[in-house]
Amino acid sequence: MSNPVAPVRDDPLFDLGWSAFFAEQLTSADEGLQPVRVAKIHRSRITAMSPTGSVEPVLPADIPISHFAVGDFVLVDPETLLVHRRLDRRSILQRRVTGTHVPQCAGANIDTLFIVTSCDADFNAARLERYLAVANQAGTEPVILLTKADLATDPDAFHRQAGALQRGLDVVIVNPKASEAALALAPWCARGQTVAVVGSSGVGKSTLVNTLVGSTAAAPQLTGAVREHDSKGRHTTTARSLHAIAGGGWVIDTPGIRSLQASDVADGLDRLFAEITERAPQCRFSDCTHAHEPQCAVQAGVIAGDIDPERLARWRKLKDENADNDRAETGWAGRSGGGRKKRR
Incomplete structure (x- = not known):
């Protein structure tokens, strides 16, 4: 086939999420190759979606399976289905689970991240902030979805807390x-468009994915029961996969997790805690910790009621955790020591 040079709405590739970002990566060397999108990653192979349906690309021996993520676009030979290369990602959702040192890739080329939580004991502002930081860093647009509102006395209170x-x-x-x-x-x-769904187990993630996908011969994701005493559920999604949404677009489901480490999300934290990061340049010291230094603009914001002190505490914890994890990845064990503060 001839290489697509620009996405058009009547092009089947457009339905797969193809855009100018990917088309502009094609060169003369790619002439005749077929773009396909990774839908599922198995132990040693991948399943992908082409404009004509599901295919099983053949991986070269020198390319490890870890090189790919659900949502990737790869170029294959239309006759042999041999993978030639993976195109650059427009966005990449990575997360570090507590107890691990290597970030896990949860999906690629995602437009919107649906962060699902319920209006009960699962709702946790600190955990939601972690998801938001990851979404911001990934280049996806986060949206919080609140479930089980019918069981809450005041669901609007959860809505206000999440929106803040x-x-x-x-x-x-x-x-x-x-x-x-x-x-x-x-x-x-x-x-x-492509969305991904993340959140704790038992909040309705898999049920939501099944609803978005619509009536099929087999539900794309299993669902499980929730323990009543702590509103937590069993993990029902065990692998990431890409599914077509009934009304258009694609959805990626991910395994439920209850703990998420901050790592490589400095820019994501800046957007998340904008009320803090915007005031920081006004502090007397450039390396102000916003804890006890004189002429601290952030502390002044706390006193004025413009900054929630609990938010400030959570910002500090995430910032320190992110710095510690970044140092661990680079093998640097040093710490920022005491010493004289730097005036601006």
Whole structure:
């Protein structure tokens, strides 16, 4: 086939999420190759979606399976299906789970990250902030989805708390089992768009994925029960996979996790805690910790009521954790010691 040079709405590749970002990466050496999108990664092979349906690309012996992520676009020979190369990613969702040192790739080329939590004991502002920092760093647009609102005495209170976590953050109350959920999320699930769903086990992630995908012979994800005493559920999604949304777009489900480490998310934290990072340059010292230094603009914001002291404490914890993990990755064990503060 001839190489697509630009995405057009009547091009089948557009439905897969193809855009100018990927088309501009093609060169004369790619003439005749077929772009396909990775839908699932197995132990030693991948399944991908082409404009004509599911295919099984053949991996070269010198390319490890870890080189690929669900959502990647790869170029294959249309006759042999041999993979020639993976295209650069427009966004990459990575997370570090507690107890590990290597970030796990949860998906690539994602437009919107649906962060699912429920209006019960699962709702945790600190954990949601971790997800938001990861989403910001990944280059995806985060949206918080609140489930189990029908069981809450005051669901609007959860909505207000979630909305206050980041400027301009969209928060949507949904019932994952109801068909209306697909309608409520339609603005982010348009044709050619890709969303990923993350959150703790038992909050309705897999149910939501099944609802978005629509009626099929077999549900794309299993669902499980939730323990009543702590609102936590068993892990029902064990692998990441890409599914077509009934009304258009694609959805990636991910295994539920309850702990998430901050790593390589400095820019994501800056956006998340904008009320802090915007005031920091006004502090007397350039390396102000915003804890006890004189003429600290951030502490002045706390006193004025413009900055929530609990938010400041969580910012400090995430910033320190991120710095520690970054140092661990580079093998540097040094710490920022005491010493004289630097005036601006």
